[in-house]
Amino acid sequence: MRSPFLMLPLAVALAAGCAKDPAAPVAAPVAEKPAAAVNTVSRSHDESSYAEPDKVVIKDLALDLKVDFEQKQIGGTATYALEWKDKAARQLVLDTRELTIAKVEALAADGAATALQFELAPADKVFGSKLTIQAPEQPASVRITYHTAPTASGLQWLEPSMTEGKKLPFMFSQSQAIHARSWVPLQDTPSVRFTYSAHVASRPDVMVLMSADNDPKAARDGDYTFKMPQPIPSYLLAIAAGDLVFEPISSRSGVWAEPAMVNKAAKEFEDTEKMIGAAEKLYGEYRWGRYDMLVLPPSFPFGGMENPRLTFATPTVIVGDKSLVSLVAHELAHSWSGNLVTNASWKDIWLNEGFTTYVQARITEALYGQEAAEMEREIDQTDLLNEVKDMSPADQALALPPLNERDPDDALSQVAYVKGAWFLQFLEQRFGREVFDPFLRGWFDDHAFQSANTDQFVEYLKKNLLPKNPTAVSDAELHAWLEEPGIPSFAPKARSRGFAVVDTARIAWLGSEQLPSNQVTSQWTTQEWVRFIDGLGKTVPVAKLEQLDKGYHFTGTPNGEIAMRWYPLAIRSGYAQAQPAAGEFIQKVGRRKLILPIYAELLKTPEGLAFAKEVFAKAKPGYHPITTASVADMIAKAEAAPKP
Missing domain, CATH: 2.60.40.1730 (tricorn interacting facor f3 domain)
Structure with missing residues (x-):
């Protein structure tokens, strides 16, 4: 599943906030410890189900x-x-x-x-x-x-x-x-x-x-x-x-959508067969027959859902320039990591989402180049480092403790997606692709159509990868990745050359008040615009927001990835002209990761709370129950919070 949190469909995670420079990694101790993720109780036990699969x-x-x-x-x-x-x-x-x-x-x-x-x-x-x-x-x-x-x-x-x-x-x-x-x-239960x-x-x-x-x-x-x-x-x-019709992309792939959307979607997703081929070259045969996509109405609460043979996808990624089609790469990657080899319980969801995020990046690199993949990685990593600052230490581990009475929806975070992929990137770097790629393919082949847990992965790792270079990774390093909070200090950090240009243009504008020239910005992708906005800081003077809006028309943008960052920035900064358009956006779209940041900013003031409640009352009939529950909970907490 595409992460429901504040992330970009091309990148797994990207939150609004300052991103001029990647934050320093949260250090994890590397003291010698027992072998990673070895427990006396099987991690395959699922606390989220009443079922008794042992019987x-x-x-x-x-x-x-x-x-x-x-x-x-x-x-x-x-x-x-x-x-x-x-x-x-x-x-x-x-x-x-x-x-x-x-x-x-x-x-x-x-x-x-x-x-x-x-x-x-x-x-x-x-x-x-x-x-x-x-x-x-x-x-x-x-x-x-x-x-x-x-x-x-x-x-x-x-x-x-x-x-x-x-x-x-x-x-x-x-x-x-x-x-x-x-x-x-x-x-x-996934077991x-x-x-x-x-x-x-x-x-x-x-x-x-x-x-x-x-x-x-x-x-x-x-x-x-x-x-x-x-x-x-x-x-x-x-x-x-x-009201669904079909438009083919290849002999084994196509798009289902409403008639008014199907041709636009097929054009946007026309690289899907190339993605399947790239993934097969890396990880073996696609084993599910067809790979079709269903474009749902805007109320779908997530970016995508990897239902086998029929990925469910949000229409918010169809923006006309393919800048957000890594959604397809992510859901397709699940055909190996998640659908083929599944986490046995939700406390090991990193085995689904971390592996998928890693595979997605490899597909992106194969089709669109190393810089595009590196851009994704830097976005992911910067955002994760910001998010873990406010998380409990236990939730920062890849191998989560038993969920017990927690809803697994609430236990899911970007740690599973980004830290999981980062760990695999670390292994790739230490062993080299010529060794790591066959190992990962072997994991998928040897556990095909099975459910697995972290202990089983560690056992497989120690048997099939570590002997290839016994000094490449220590038990302490594995423990830091799997069991400890934060990101290990030795984690490899991504650096995008393209973002350096964006950062330079933003800094020049902040100093000179001269907007970056069209010659510079005309070829920017969604990701570069998001980098530009995220680097502006928590608030911006209204006059400067007006200048940006006049130059780039952010208010009213059809691009949800920009909208989910522009509107919170505008609300925090007091740019009242953007609020009506923000209300129209969250009333029309039900995708949680696009609208929850906007609601969160509105709920910080009495006036914004009243406006949010008004919009929610109109939007609720078209929201998915999952989205409705999330927004209702946010509003209830805002109403119950002590008044200043």
Whole structure:
């Protein structure tokens, strides 16, 4: 998943603030310590799930569902093929959230159904309701009849007016991290992988897609079938329905989108086949058949979601110049790091996102050059060094402690993305690409379609990489990366030559009040403009903001990456002329990382709080439940804060 935090789609993370020079790294001690990440309790245990995969696991899921736009519900049956691991087990425990369970049955080989007793526990505010099914005979197949709630956290239902085309309703899912349980009763943990098939009925004028074998030539008729033959974890289960058409990019890749968006998206993403080829050259065959992308309405709360065979993508990266298409590189990279080899629990999410961010940079370098990749790295690293200053020490480690009662959505930070990638860049530097590239490819091959934890990676590292050069990396250095807070003092630091030009132009303007010439800025990418804005400091005199706005038209920009930095700067600086446009932006867009920084600045003053509440009331019907919850929580905390 593209990081939900304050990051650039080309770079994994980039927050507003001063970025004239990279901050000094947060030093981590390098004293000799025991071997890294070796624990007495398996890190594969998932505190975020009620499931008991040591006793029984789902091996295959068969869905027979109906999508009801009128009731804003999905309902039908889920049938599970089970593998019982413990002969003494007499219960099947599943995760649910706001699901209505009508009945549970054991299915015999001849299809005969026998009712099973079940109990749905009271709902926990984070993990939902534990579903306990009595299964004294350990049936090989169980079927559950159920339906979702209109408020399911993993589904968003949009009225036609909230879509691009304004003609048909739209529905889509977001299952990561633990939202799949809100639309299918499951063992909702990344430690369990299953194949699945689905039959989905809907109104006949909408197209239904899933994270499965979508046929580009499928008829839009309200009756759809899907099959996912590769085993996936629950968070990669996905569904969408709306006014969707297909535009091919290559024989194995293309774009699904609303008719008004599909051609623009296909043009923006036309390098996708080249990206697949670059990744295959580095890390082996793409193993998922097709790689298609679904461009969602602006309410999608994230940049992208790596649902296998069908990446979900925000339209906010379609800006006409391909400057933000590393979103595709990131989600594609997940086809190896995350989808193919999955973190066994959310406390080891760096195994998904850190590896993916590293692979994304290698794809970017292969297609767009070393400087483009180095620009990403410097942005990432500078931002992370700023973020960790306000984080608890435990949350700064790659191998997080058990999450216990924490929502895994809240435990995710840029540490997993950027520190994880930085660690792999460190290993690459110490061993050289001629050694490190085959090692990483071997990790993907040897753990394909499996879930893994940090301990397993350390074991693999010590067996397959460290012997190549026994003095290259010490146990203490591994411990500093994996277990200690901050960034080790010995971490390799990125430096972009292109940013030196941007910094010089900004400094010259601040000293002379003469805006950089068009000759200098005409070829700047989104990333260079963001670097320019970020380096302006916390506030800027209103007169200088007016000069910038007149010269570069930041207020009202269609580029969300610039908007999410310009509007907070304008609000902090008292540039009132930008506030109406800021309100229009956060009302139209639901992508969290673009709008939360703007809300955060507005909420710092009574006047801004009142304005934010007014805008939120208008925007809320079009926001995803995840975005709604985030904004509502921010407003509630602002209202409860002591008044100065």
